[in-house]
Amino acid sequence: MTAAPRLIAHLDMDAFYASVELLRYPELIGLPVVIGGRSAHQPLTQADGSRHFYRLRDYTGRGVITTSTYEARALGVFSAMGMMKAARLAPDAILLPVNFDDYRHYSRLFKQAVASVAPLIEDRGIDEIYIDLSAFSDEPRAIALRIKQAVREATGLSCSIGLAPNKLLAKICSDLEKPDGLTILSQADLPTRIWPLSVRKINGIGPKAGEKLAALGIDTIADLAMQDPALLQTHFGLSYAQWLTKVAQGIDLRPVVTSSEPKSISRETTFERDLHARQDRETLSAIFTRLCERVAEDLQRKKVLGRTVGIKLRYADFSTVTRDISLLLPTADAISIRKAAGECLKRVPLQKHLRLLGVRVSNLSPSNGEHRENYGTQAELHFLQGELDENPG
DNA sequence: TCTGGGGTCCTAGGACCC
DNA sequence: TCTGGGGTCCTAGGACCC
Numbered sequence: 059m060t061a062a063p064r065l066i067a068h069l070d071m072d073a074f075y076a077s078v079e080l081l082r083y084p085e086l087i088g089l090p091v092v093i094g095g096r097s098a099h100q101p102l103t104q105a106d107g108s109r110h111f112y113r114l115r116d117y118t119g120r121g122v123i124t125t126s127t128y129e130a131r132a133l134g135v136f137s138a139m140g141m142m143k144a145a146r147l148a149p150d151a152i153l154l155p156v157n158f159d160d161y162r163h164y165s166r167l168f169k170q171a172v173a174s175v176a177p178l179i180e181d182r183g184i185d186e187i188y189i190d191l192s193a194f195s196d197e198p199r200a201i202a203l204r205i206k207q208a209v210r211e212a213t214g215l216s217c218s219i220g221l222a223p224n225k226l227l228a229k230i231c232s233d234l235e236k237p238d239g240l241t242i243l244s245q246a247d248l249p250t251r252i253w254p255l256s257v258r259k260i261n262g263i264g265p266k267a268g269e270k271l272a273a274l275g276i277d278t279i280a281d282l283a284m285q286d287p288a289l290l291q292t293h294f295g296l297s298y299a300q301w302l303t304k305v306a307q308g309i310d311l312r313p314v315v316t317s318s319e320p321k322s323i324s325r326e327t328t329f330e331r332d333l334h335a336r337q338d339r340e341t342l343s344a345i346f347t348r349l350c351e352r353v354a355e356d357l358q359r360k361k362v363l364g365r366t367v368g369i370k371l372r373y374a375d376f377s378t379v380t381r382d383i384s385l386l387l388p389t390a391d392a393i394s395i396r397k398a399a400g401e402c403l404k405r406v407p408l409q410k411h412l413r414l415l416g417v418r419v420s421n422l423s424p425s426n427g428e429h430r431e432n433y434g435t436q437a438e439l440h441f442l443q444g445e446l447d448e449n450p451g
Numbered sequence: 452t453c454t455g456g457g458g459t460c461c462t463a464g465g466a467c468c469c
Numbered sequence: 470t471c472t473g474g475g476g477t478c479c480t481a482g483g484a485c486c487c
Contacts, residue, residue: 095455119452122454139453140452142452142453143454183457185487261485262484264485265484297461297462321459321460323457324456326457328455366480378482378483
C-alpha cells in the first residue's frame with residue numbers, strides 16, 4: 059500500500075521578536091535593531107515625548123543577540139552572537155531588551171489565525187509551525203496566501219511559508235524567499251532547488267555533523283546524495299547514515315503531530331560574573347533555591363509532577379556537567395526539589411569557578427491538582443528497605 | 452571583552468530482574 | 470561455578486533546534 063501524497067506547509071514568522079518590537083516602536087522601521095542582552099536598556103520617553111534608545115555600543119557585560127532586524131543582519135549581526143562582538147560590528151544599532159510576554163501574546167495570535175484557516179498544526183516553538191494541508195482540494199498557493207493574509211490581519215506581521223510534500227522540504231523552502239516569502243516545491247524540483255544548497259540547510263545537521271561532512275568533502279546536499287551509504291556508515295553510524303541518505307533524497311515520512319505533552323521543565327541562569335562555591339556560597343545558595351522555586355511554580359502552573367530532579371553546572375571554561383536523581387514519588391514542591399537538587403550538587407566537583415547553574419525536573423506526569431510533599435529518594439528507599447530486612451517484624 | 456535559556460532526542464553503560 | 474539473552478530503569482553526556 060502506498061501512502062497518499064501529502065501537502066505540508068512550514069510557516070516561519072519573519073524576524074519575529076524584532077518585528078513585534080517594531081509594532082511598538084514604528085520609528086525604528088528600516089534601522090538596524092537588535093534584541094537581546096541581560097541588563098535593563100528599556101527605551102526612555104523624554105519630556106518632549108520622543109524616545110531615547112540605547113545603542114549596541116552602550117552595552118557592557120554578558121549576553122547574546124536573540125534576534126536582529128534584516129538591516130542589522132546586513133551588518134553581520136545574527137542570533138546567538140555575543141553582544142560584545144555584535145557591538146564591534148554594529149556599534150550604532152539600536153538595542154532593545156527581550157519582552158517574552160509580548161512575543162508569547164503575538165505567538166498565540168498568529169497560531170489562532172492560522173488555525174482559523176487550517177487546523178492541523180504542529181507547534182515548533184514561539185515563531186514557527188508545520189501545517190498539514192493534505193485534506194484541502196484548493197490550489198496550494200491560494201491556501202498559503204489565505205494563511206499569510208490571516209496572520210497579517212491578526213498581528214500586523216509578515217511570515218514566510220514553504221509548501222512541499224513533507225516537513226523536511228517544507229522547512230528548507232520556507233527559508234528560501236524570506237522575508238514575506240511563499241515557496242512551493244515538488245519532489246521533481248529536488249535536483250534544481252534543493253541539491254545545490256549546503257547540507258547545513260537540513261534540519262538536523264548542525265555544526266558538528268556539518269564540520270564532519272565538510273572534512274569528507276561533502277558540502278552540498280547533492281554531494282550527500284551521491285555518497286555511498288557504506289562510507290557514511292563508517293563515519294556516522296548506521297542510524298544517522300541511513301537518515302542522511304534519506305534526507306538527501308528529500309524523503310521524510312514524519313507526520314504533523316498536533317499535540318504533545320511536556321517532557322521536562324527547567325530553569326537556568328548565567329551569572330553576571332563567575333562565582334565560586336566557597337567564596338560566593340551565600341549568593342549561589344540563594345540563586346539555587348530561587349531556581350528550584352521557579353521550576354516548582356512552572357510545574358504547578360502546568361499541573362504536572364516530576365519524578366526526576368537534575369542540576370546543570372557550567373564552569374568558567376564552558377565545560378558542562380549534569381547530575382540527576384529519581385525520587386520515589388513525583389513532586390511539584392519547591393522544598394522537595396531543593397532537597398533532591400542539593401543531593402545532586404554533592405556529587406559534582408566544585409573547585410572551579412561557575413558561570414551557570416540550572417535545575418531541571420523530568421519524568422513528568424499529570425498532577426490532578428493535589429499537592430504532596432517530601433518523599434525520599436531511591437537511595438533512601440534502599441536504606442529503609444535494608445532496615446526492614448534487618449528488622450523483619 | 453567570546454558563547455542565553457528553554458527544550459527534545461539519542462546513545463551508552465550498569466543495575467537489576469526474569 | 471559459570472554462562473546466556475532480553476527488557477526496563479537510571480544516569481551522564483552530547484547534538485541539535487528555536
